Structures are given as structure tokens and as C-alpha cells.
Amino acid sequence: MAYADEKTMLLENRIRQKFDNLARRGEKGLITFVTAGDPDLETTVRLVLEMEKAGADIVELGVPYSDPLADGPVIQKASLRALKNGTALKGIFGAVREVRKQSNIPLILMTYYNPVLRYGLAAFAAEASTVGVDGVIVPDLPVEEAAPLERELTAQGLYLIPLVAPTSGAERIKRITAGDRGFVYCVSLTGVTGIRQGVPPGLEDFLDCVRRNTANPLAVGFGVSHPEQAREIAKHCDAVIVGSALVKTIEEYQNSPDLLVHVKNFVHSLKEAI
Secondary structure (H helix, E strand, C coil), X not given: CCCCCHHHHHHCXXXXXXXXXXXXXXXXXXXXXXXXXXXXXXXXXXXXXXXXXXXXXXXXXXXXXXXXXXCCHHHHHHHHHHHHCCCCHHHHHHHHHHHHCCCCCCEEEECCXXXXXXXXXXXXXXXXXXXXXXXXXXCCCCHHHXXXXXXXXXXXXXXXXXXXXXXXXXXXXXXXXXXXXXXXXEECCCCCCCCCCCCCCCHHHHHHHHHHHCCCCEEEECCCCCHHHHHHHHCCCCEEEECHHHHHHHHHHCCCCCHHHHHHHHHHHHHHHC
């Protein structure tokens, strides 16, 4: 069932409210990514709650997929571990429901398009809304083919978060980011996700181009791996996204009783830096 006033629902979306609140306080946002189900869904719920306590403003939950074209080896391995555990969309929706019993943090599902198609666009959007998802990122869904899913998500008050890359021209950026999109995911470099050092050359010019063509907040991801790098990148955007470095931490400490402590400390160091 669609909401009668979709624009009003987006205004009430947790992502929109979070960025409005950050702007009012003059703060930069920290968006963290973990692969749902790695090492298991119960731990995923606890990770989300601990990351929020440590300063994460928004959390992305990666939906594991067997052919993750946009992901580097760290997240690919995490996806395989989660799939081996039997993680699927239904279970991830259940994990979101558990988080919502204790937290109001904005939650985003990052998923390839195939699992959404298999679930059914309308059913996916309705279930995501029901359990408390706020937005969806689909890295392999081009803007030319996004309208059917975006209609279903918008009708449920959810954002389809757009991605733009340095290879996107100004006109394409304007098209991809038109309207209220929650925020724009700015891919800081071409290629797959992964841990990198330093600030990518040309990042400032790229973000200036995006800023000229959209009124939405800008979040930068792909390669952010340590606090000093996050601090430099945060000077040029509204939020910093950290994924592979966190997933690597989870991989390293997955069998340790101190897993949550290590993740919490890393997230805290990132938030302090920006």
C-alpha cells in the first residue's frame, strides 16, 4: 500500500532527518558498512547497535551475493561467509526488525539487483518499509532502468540512493541526482571497493562538480580506511562512508570475544577524526 503523500513520507525519513540534524549542528556524518550475516545475523544486530554507540550516524547493511561485481576481495569474502551461513533477504529483514526494537539509527540495504528482482519489487519495498529500512543502494542498477524499483520504494517512503563516479559527466550527474534523494553516494575512484591509502587525486574537483549539480548531501565512499584519510575527505563532503576497512576488522576478529570492542573502537576513532 502506497502512502498518500510520498513527499511527506520522505521528509519524515530517518536519512533525511539525520542529514538535517547534522547540518544544523555543523557536523559531518559517518556512514558505516557491514555485510549482513558475517559472521552471523545475531552478531550483525549487535554490531549495528555498537557502531551507533561509537558514533556511526547511518549504517549500511550489505546483502550478500554470489557475484558481487562492485566489491573487492574483502567484501567478496564476507559475502561468501554470510552465504555459507545461509543468510538471505528474509533473514536480513528480521535482523533489521531486531535493530528497530532498540535503535532509531537510519539503515540502508546495499544490494545487487538480482536478489530484489527475485523477491519482487513491490514485496521487497513493502517488507523493507515494514521492518524499518530507510533507503536502498543498488550498485548494478543504472538510472535508465531504476524507475520501477524507485516507484515502489518512494511509495513506501524509502530512498533509492544514487551513486555517481568520477567518470559521470555533469549532465549525467544532474540526471542521476535530481530531486530529493536522501544523499548522493560519491564513489571516490573507479574500480571495486577496497582499502586504499591517501585521498584520491581529483576528488575535490569531482565533488565540486557533483555539488554544482545537486542540492542533496554528498557522502564519499570506496577506499576510506583510516581516521586521517577520513578527516581529509570530510573537508569536501557531508559524510564519509567506511566499508572494507570495517569488514576487514570483522574478518580479523570474527572468532574473538573482543570483536565488538575492536569494531567500536575503530568506529569511534573515525567519528572523532571527522
